[in-house]
Amino acid sequence: MPLKPAVLCDLDGVVWLMHQPIAGSVDAIRRIREAGHRVLFVTNNSHATADEQASVLEGIGIEAMGSVVTASQSAGKLLRRGDRVLTCGGPGVAQAIEQSGAVIVGRSDDPNFDMNTEVDAVVVAFHRTFDFAGLTKLSAKIRSGARFIATNDDATYPTPHGVIPGGGSIVAAVATASGVQPTIAGKPYAPMATLVKAVLGETDLSNAWMVGDRASTDGEFAKTVNCRFAHVQSGVANASTDLAHAAFTGPDLASFADFLLGSQN
Numbered sequence: 079m080p081l082k083p084a085v086l087c088d089l090d091g092v093v094w095l096m097h098q099p100i101a102g103s104v105d106a107i108r109r110i111r112e113a114g115h116r117v118l119f120v121t122n123n124s125h126a127t128a129d130e131q132a133s134v135l136e137g138i139g140i141e142a143m144g145s146v147v148t149a150s151q152s153a154g155k156l157l158r159r160g161d162r163v164l165t166c167g168g169p170g171v172a173q174a175i176e177q178s179g180a181v182i183v184g185r186s187d188d189p190n191f192d193m194n195t196e197v198d199a200v201v202v203a204f205h206r207t208f209d210f211a212g213l214t215k216l217s218a219k220i221r222s223g224a225r226f227i228a229t230n231d232d233a234t235y236p237t238p239h240g241v242i243p244g245g246g247s248i249v250a251a252v253a254t255a256s257g258v259q260p261t262i263a264g265k266p267y268a269p270m271a272t273l274v275k276a277v278l279g280e281t282d283l284s285n286a287w288m289v290g291d292r293a294s295t296d297g298e299f300a301k302t303v304n305c306r307f308a309h310v311q312s313g314v315a316n317a318s319t320d321l322a323h324a325a326f327t328g329p330d331l332a333s334f335a336d337f338l339l340g341s342q343n
């Protein structure tokens with residue numbers, strides 16, 4: 079029997095909001111899986127590790143161990159074994175760097191970082207300790223020739239209290255200060271598409287779906303992967319206007335499950 083099309087699923091604004099499940103999303107994932115579709119959660123949240131995010135999904139009733147790919151993991155794939163890395167960010171990016179065989183030689187928020195340290199790559203991710211001193215270290219090392227890798231370029235991050243600056247705002251500051259544009263690992267860029275295809279073991283995803291709440295990231299990522307885009311309106315920061323290429327539009331993940339499973343009858 080041929081495999082049913084895979085479903086790539088965004089987390090923030092689709093499955094949950096700040097880890098609070100969106101009504102119907104847990105049951106929707108169960109129904110999609112029971113119908114034989116493989117589900118892979120694809121998130122630009124770089125802070126937590128993939129296993130930590132899988133644990134939180136399991137806490138709301140979604141089996142997810144081994145089914146979460148993050149922008150940090152994608153950034154790790156851009157490193158070479160032995161690369162000396164200056165970084166910033168949460169445990170997700172640190173783990174991804176170490177798993178790539180690269181070595182973290184410093185953190186930009188460490189006041190004791192020695193600027194004479196040799197650095198091959200600078201990996202920038204969301205962190206709340208970002209400040210002028212950190213910006214100085216990150217941009218100086220890039221100007222000196224270190225490769226500039228960003229986990230993602232989301233300008234903002236939705237919270238129940240409104241949006242806060244996202245990793246992309248920090249990346250933009252580093253790009254301005256260094257005069258260098260980064261290689262961006264997360265959605266909607268090519269490195270994440272390469273990682274998703276490797277994890278699924280499939281190169282042709284033209285029948286697969288990407289379900290997301292933002293056309294600018296999830297919709298564009300569907301184009302990069304060359305799969306279909308399902309837009310759901312359950313995100314907090316829903317500024318999506320260009321939905322011309324969405325093959326499905328609905329209020330939430332439950333409505334997408336109804337559509338996907340109903341269309342198979």
Ligand SMILES: [Mg+2]
Nearest residue numbers: 088090091291
């Ligand atoms: Mg989202």
